[in-house]
Amino acid sequence: MTVTTATPTVSVTRFWTRSRGFGVFYVVVALIVLVGALTRTEPGTISKLGLGIIGKPPPVRMTLPTQPSLVVIGVLLGLAGLYSLLRSPEERRANTLLIASFGLIVVAALIAAAANQSIDLVGMIKDSVRLATPITLGMLAGIMCERCAVINIAIEGMMLAAAAVGYMASLYAQNMWIGLLVAILTGGLMAALHAVLSIRFMVDQIISGTVINILAVGASGYIRTAFLLKGQRGAPGVFPYVFVKTPLWDIPILGTILFQYQPMVYAAIILVPLVWFVLYRTPWGLRTRAVGEHPRAADTLGINVFRTRYVNVILAGCIAGLGGAWHSLETVGYFEDLMTNGRGFIALAAMIFGNWNPIGGTMGALLFGFADALNFKFQILEVGVPYQFIGMLPYILTMMAVAGVIGKTIAPAADGQPYRKQ
Amino acid sequence: MQPRNMVPGSGQVRVGLVTDAGGNIEDGTYTQYAYAGMRRAAEEFGLETTYIETDRLEDIEGNLLMLVEGGYGLIIAVGRHLGEVVERVSKDYPATNFATVDFAPYPILPNVMGLLFAEDQAGFLAGALAGYMTQSNVLGVVAGDQVPPVIKFRKGFANGAKYVNPQVKVLGEYIESFTDPQKGRVVAQSFIEQGADVVFGAGGETGSGGIRGSAEQGVWAVGVDQDEWVTTFENGRAPGADRLLSSAVKRVDNAVYEAVRQAVEGKFVGQTALFDASNEGIGLAPHHAAESAIPEEVKGRITELFAGLRSGTITTGVGPAGEDIAETLWDQIRAWQWTxxxxxxxxxxxxxxxxxxxxxxxxxxxxxxxxxxxxxxxxxxxxxxxxxxxxxxxxxxxxxxxxxxxxxxxxxxxxxxxxxxxxxxxxxxxxxxxxxxxxxxxxxxxxxxxxxxxxxxxxxxxxxxxxxxxxxxxxxxxxxxxxxxxxxxxxxxxxxxxxxxxxxxxxxxxxxxxxxxxxxxxxxxxxxxxxxxxxxxxxxxxxxxxxxxxxxxxxxxxxxxxxxxxxxxxxxxxxxxxxxxxxxxxxxxxxxxxxxxxxxxxxxxxxxxxxxxxxxxxxxxxxxxxxxxxxxxxxxxxxxxxxxxxxxxxxxxxxxxxxxxxxxxxxxxxxxxxxxxxxxxxxxxxxxxxxxxxxxxxxxxxxxxxxxxx
CATH class of the missing domain: 1.10.3470 (ABC transporter involved in vitamin B12 uptake, BtuC)
Known part of the structure; x- marks a missing residue:
């Protein structure tokens, strides 16, 4: 009797371990850095990295020869890559290598950006934090939803709608704080639609999220043409800096990094620990997580699964609304089509990156914020590296995060499954 | 429950078998066949074997681990429930090999061999035979729990009957147990009252109860899994044995034998093995006492159908998991709901x-x-x-x-x-x-x-x-x-x-x-x-x-x-x-x-x-x-x-x-x-x-x- 083998056999140990995957990544980046350094920079170029206050001479300044520094970093990355590839180190050593390599990549990017000019590191940190804000808020919105097992790919749409409607309200009321309130409510309203579709009607949550995203694009574009373009009144401006004209503002270095922001940044700074606290240290958070992991068991224990989900999803929408306000009311003081520019999706990535934990997610958001800041810097400084490639970085990092390359991520067990009472 | 009936042997590989919950190595069909395959190999190669009959679903894991820890080199897991447990735990015991009957883990695990069967083809042949033999054009299927192998038997049977006899009407019912012969009898009786003159039993002891009940009343019966003439009808001694037309055989014994052989010869690899008409993994059992009642022309047609299934020119219309395959556009339009x-x-x-x-x-x-x-x-x-x-x-x-x-x-x-x-x-x-x-x-x-x-x-x-x-x-x-x-x-x-x-x-x-x-x-x-x-x-x-x-x-x-x-x-x-x-x-x-x-x-x-x-x-x-x-x-x-x-x-x-x-x-x-x-x-x-x-x-x-x- 012959046996037909439906599928070829597999060997017991896989060659492609996580470490080896990283090894390839490091080698590729090392080659990019080396080739870039040798072809795009002149031998005599100098990179100046400073820690300074705008308008004053930086108290600390580091001057590095661009090309040799990049070559050194390239070689180090290459060694890390070869080591990972050949030796496939254990988990802990691989993680140390990962952090070190990412640090090297960041330094390389900064040195390259500062070729022939000077980059203010303090300014970079400040820009990163500022640009990480909408991603952080969106990430929190994502966590609030997914911890109770409702997938939210609609953060982008919630932010976009909130940005448009919030701006419209601030324009008509001539008061940006009313605008902020309306932005929060709009986010909540869009989330309520998502909640009704996915909880009440049990629509596939990704389809429901897609509906919200398309609706937001259409509605915000429609509002812009119908109401915003014809307004004779001028916009009431952007949110003021919170600590301007206080002594905190002028503290060297720390003042710049900590106190020179507008309100949404501080909203995010407050919300991250708050959401963490609510989720992990309060009965409500415990119930939320129970609903996310095992709704049937939660229901048996007397937790109202539907109410928990509705409340969390709508609150999440309100947080996304803050992110919308960041775009229109805090940053530019007007609304333009598609201005959220994919940050809602990046926020989702930050959430996965941080393993559905607000603290880890914030780390992810800061990384993406840094990439964003670098992107702008490269565009302004006209560095040899095309800014489009720097712009791709968050997306590539996201794919790596989702693929579990950067540690294994575990979604809440019931994520995406509608709940049906028996 | 402790391992029973330890049979010592001289070979180095020790083989153990665990049945599904409520399973019994003398059930006359499926489990018995798996056991027979293991014993055949053991005798040939001089192996020590044992088996555990599982009482409840919760005991499956414990029973498997008992054999793992007992140092058995190959464990035969009979049934889907066991397969799922094996898929989960086998990674922790790389030194132990498993063969899962009616289950194939995915992705393939290096120490698990999944044994699958084309039950729909066996059912198709049995159905064709029944379709030729029926006078009333009503057939009955006493099916066990609604799991893929049973679904495939039942649907394959219905499609085979309709293939040779478009007028035929096939009655059928799933019964949520493989160990309830009494219920099988009751259901078969209801089919007979509705005019059925051939009854197919596809559900372990439940199905066997159905066909015994039918045969005792003189209604044609078709068995399942192994030759039920030998088991259910006690080598022809049980009443109604002459009414057993044949059995839709699924060679679980050959599959298990093959797994043991590969383990003994050191060739065991993780894979999914499919047993169908092309490798004689399925077929019809001998007709025994019904031999003379079946016209030669019918026997010839069945042989042709077997050859057709074997070469792929005939398909059963049943998918690998028992789903219907609606192939033509017309089928799709008819399936469309106008609301x-x-x-x-x-x-x-x-x-x-x-x-x-x-x-x-x-x-x-x-x-x-x-x-x-x-x-x-x-x-x-x-x-x-x-x-x-x-x-x-x-x-x-x-x-x-x-x-x-x-x-x-x-x-x-x-x-x-x-x-x-x-x-x-x-x-x-x-x-x-x-x-x-x-x-x-x-x-x-x-x-x-x-x-x-x-x-x-x-x-x-x-x-x-x-x-x-x-x-x-x-x-x-x-x-x-x-x-x-x-x-x-x-x-x-x-x-x-x-x-x-x-x-x-x-x-x-x-x-x-x-x-x-x-x-x-x-x-x-x-x-x-x-x-x-x-x-x-x-x-x-x-x-x-x-x-x-x-x-x-x-x-x-x-x-x-x-x-x-x-x-x-x-x-x-x-x-x-x-x-x-x-x-x-x-x-x-x-x-x-x-x-x-x-x-x-x-x-x-x-x-x-x-x-x-x-x-x-x-x-x-x-x-x-x-x-x-x-x-x-x-x-x-x-x-x-x-x-x-x-x-x-x-x-x-x-x-x-x-x-x-x-x-x-x-x-x-x-x-x-x-x-x-x-x-x-x-x-x-x-x-x-x-x-x-x-x-x-x-x-x-x-x-x-x-x-x-x-």
Whole structure:
């Protein structure tokens, strides 16, 4: 009797371990850095990295020869890559290598950006934090939803709608704080639609999220043409800096990094620990997580699964609304089509990156914020590296995060499954 | 329960067997056969064997581990429940080999051999025999619990009977137990009372009870799994043994023997082994006392059928997990529920109606804000609604030129909609049509302007192939990531959209920029790389015909080929596909690659087909990814539904221009709102059914996505 083998056999140990995957990544980046350094920079170029206050001479300044520094970093990355590839180190050593390599990549990017000019590191940190804000808020919105097992790919749409409607309200009321309130409510309203579709009607949550995203694009574009373009009144401006004209503002270095922001940044700074606290240290958070992991068991224990989900999803929408306000009311003081520019999706990535934990997610958001800041810097400084490639970085990092390359991520067990009472 | 009946042997490999809950190695069918296979091998190779009969489901894991810790080198796990436990725990015991009967782990584990059978083929042969032998044209099937092997026996039996005897009527019932002969008798009795004169028992002891009851009354009986003449009918001593026509045999013994043999010979490897007609893994048992009652002609026909199944010229119409395979278009049309169509039409209608309310409210609020009286406001607002929709209609289909332009608009929607629909069939949500479309357009453009001097019949296909390849690769990457790491394709396709957009943005502004152009665009593609125009005065190009061909191709591929069948099985249920020994990862990559190829073709058509383009610009298309989702949903993912859905979308987009001109202040974004509402109403069709008092859907809603885990 012959046996037909439906599928070829597999060997017991896989060659492609996580470490080896990283090894390839490091080698590729090392080659990019080396080739870039040798072809795009002149031998005599100098990179100046400073820690300074705008308008004053930086108290600390580091001057590095661009090309040799990049070559050194390239070689180090290459060694890390070869080591990972050949030796496939254990988990802990691989993680140390990962952090070190990412640090090297960041330094390389900064040195390259500062070729022939000077980059203010303090300014970079400040820009990163500022640009990480909408991603952080969106990430929190994502966590609030997914911890109770409702997938939210609609953060982008919630932010976009909130940005448009919030701006419209601030324009008509001539008061940006009313605008902020309306932005929060709009986010909540869009989330309520998502909640009704996915909880009440049990629509596939990704389809429901897609509906919200398309609706937001259409509605915000429609509002812009119908109401915003014809307004004779001028916009009431952007949110003021919170600590301007206080002594905190002028503290060297720390003042710049900590106190020179507008309100949404501080909203995010407050919300991250708050959401963490609510989720992990309060009965409500415990119930939320129970609903996310095992709704049937939660229901048996007397937790109202539907109410928990509705409340969390709508609150999440309100947080996304803050992110919308960041775009229109805090940053530019007007609304333009598609201005959220994919940050809602990046926020989702930050959430996965941080393993559905607000603290880890914030780390992810800061990384993406840094990439964003670098992107702008490269565009302004006209560095040899095309800014489009720097712009791709968050997306590539996201794919790596989702693929579990950067540690294994575990979604809440019931994520995406509608709940049906028996 | 302790291992029993330890039989010592001299060989080095010790073999243990664990039965399913309530299983019994003398059940006369399935489990006994597995045990017999193990013993046959043990005697041949001089092995020590043992077995454990599991009482309750909760004990399965403990019983398996008892044998693992007892140092048994090969453990035979009989039944699906055990297979699931083995799949979970086998990784922790790499030194122990497992053979799982009726279960194949996926992905393949290095120390697990999954043994699967084509029960539908065995059932088909038994059914054909019954179909020839019946006088009343009524047959009965006493089936066990509704699990794939039983479903396949039952459906295979029914299809086999109908294959030889179209008038036959097959009664059947699933009984939620394999160990309840009394219940089997009762059910068989009810079939006999309804006129059945052949009863097939496919459900362990339950089914055996059914056929014994039938045979005792002189009704023809057909056994299952192994030759029930030997077991249930006690080698012919039991009453009614002469009424046993045959048994639909599933050679569990051979499969188990084979697994043991490989372990003894040191050749054991993790794999999925399928036992069917081609390797005599299934068949019919001897007719014994019924031999003379069966005409020679019937025996000859059965042999022919066996040969047909063996060579593949006859199929049972039952899928690997027991699903029906509706193959012809006519079957699909008959399966269509017409209220579904009403829901689609009403979803579009309601969305358009809400659009009207939005226009009305916009104008009314504006006029009220300017201090107009309601008497003035209402007719003006009504007028604007009318202007907008008349403009939309005229712009879309009001003239031959408008109609043809709508077709041109519809062309990329057809292809991108097919791309998304194909993904849906595999349970994949491809939001990346946009990026795949860009990559397709990019590669086709590069070949289009950089290659020169070729005749059109070489250059154009070359450009198309390059573009298709670009789209396919761009689509296959998220498929591959999902297959290998479980990363959700929704996130990855969105990310790859941005990466594609930025890549094209960079290339078009830098290395590929046409230095003579003021705009950021590539050089124009050579004339030999452009789609021929079918209606030059209206700009309709051959890409439209290509899109129609693609519709037919996707239909044929999905419903007429093995690959398409596998993709649909994976989409319907990955665990079922896994059970059937299909590679889920392979199908993910294949479906995403094909999906990307179709989306790429959409991009190619825009650049190589439209006289207004013929070169790639930085942002030459926006929003195709989402539009094509709407098209696929509206079409209910059926390739033939794509054309009307895509035409509607093309017409809306085309008409939006004139709408904006006719109705001042109403932006084309209204079309986006209508589109989102259409998707919403189709996805949450309960709203539409409730609004219009339509009948509720019979089956559960389709779930496309199951969390991030993949």
């Amino acid at each position: 579904e169509l009403a829901v689609l039409v009403l979803a579009v209608f309601t969305a358009v109606l809400i659009g009207a309310v939005i226009i009305w409210a916009t104008r009314a609020s504006e006029l009220r804000g300017a201090g107009e009286a309601w008497g003035q406001v209402i007719p003006q607002a009504n007028g604007l609604v009318l202007d907008a929709y008349v403009g939309l209609f005229e712009g879309a289909v009001g003239s031959p030129k408008a109609l043809v332009t709508s077709l041109i608009y519809a062309t990329p929607y057809i292809l991108a909609g097919l791309a998304v629909a194909l993904g849906f069939h595999c349970g994949l949500f491809n939001i990346g049509a946009e990026g795949q479309l860009y990559m397709g357009a990019l590669l086709a453009t590069i070949v289009g302007f950089s290659v020169t001097g070729l005749p059109v019949y070489l250059h154009l296909p070359l450009a198309i192939v390059a573009g298709i390849l670009g789209g396919a690769i761009w689509g296959a990457i998220p498929g591959l990531l999902k297959a290998t790491t479980g990363a959700h394709e929704v996130i990855n396709t969105i990310m790859m959209n941005y990466i594609a957009l930025k890549t094209v943005d960079y290339l078009v502004k830098n290395p590929l920029k046409d230095p003579t152009a003021s705009l950021d665009r590539t050089p124009f593609v050579a004339e030999s790389a452009r789609y021929p125009l079918i209606l030059p005065q209206y700009g309709l190009h051959a890409g439209f015909l290509l899109a129609l061909v693609a519709i037919a191709f996707v239909w044929w591929f999905l419903f007429k080929t093995t690959w398409g069948f596998e993709i649909r099985t994976v989409g319907a249920s990955p665990s079922v596909a896994r059970y059937a020994g299909m590679s889920v990862p392979r199908n993910f990559v294949l479906a995403m690659g094909l999906s990307g190829a179709l989306a790429g073709l959409a991009g190619i058509g825009i650049v190589l087909g439209r006289p207004s383009e013929y070169a790639l610009k930085a942002a030459f298309s926006r929003g195709f990814g989402f539009d094509s989702i709407a098209v696929a949903l509206l079409a209910k993912s059926h390739p033939f539904g794509i054309f009307p859905a895509a035409f509607l979308w093309g017409a809306l987009r085309n008409g939006a221009g004139l709408m904006q001109v006719r109705a001042q202040g109403i932006s084309i974004d209204l079309v986006n709102i209508i589109q989102a509402l259409v998707i919403m109403f189709i996805a949450a069709d309960q709203i539409i059914r409730w609004l219009y008092r339509l009948r509720a859907r019979r089956e559960a809603a389709v779930v496309f996505t199951r969390g991030w885990g993949g």
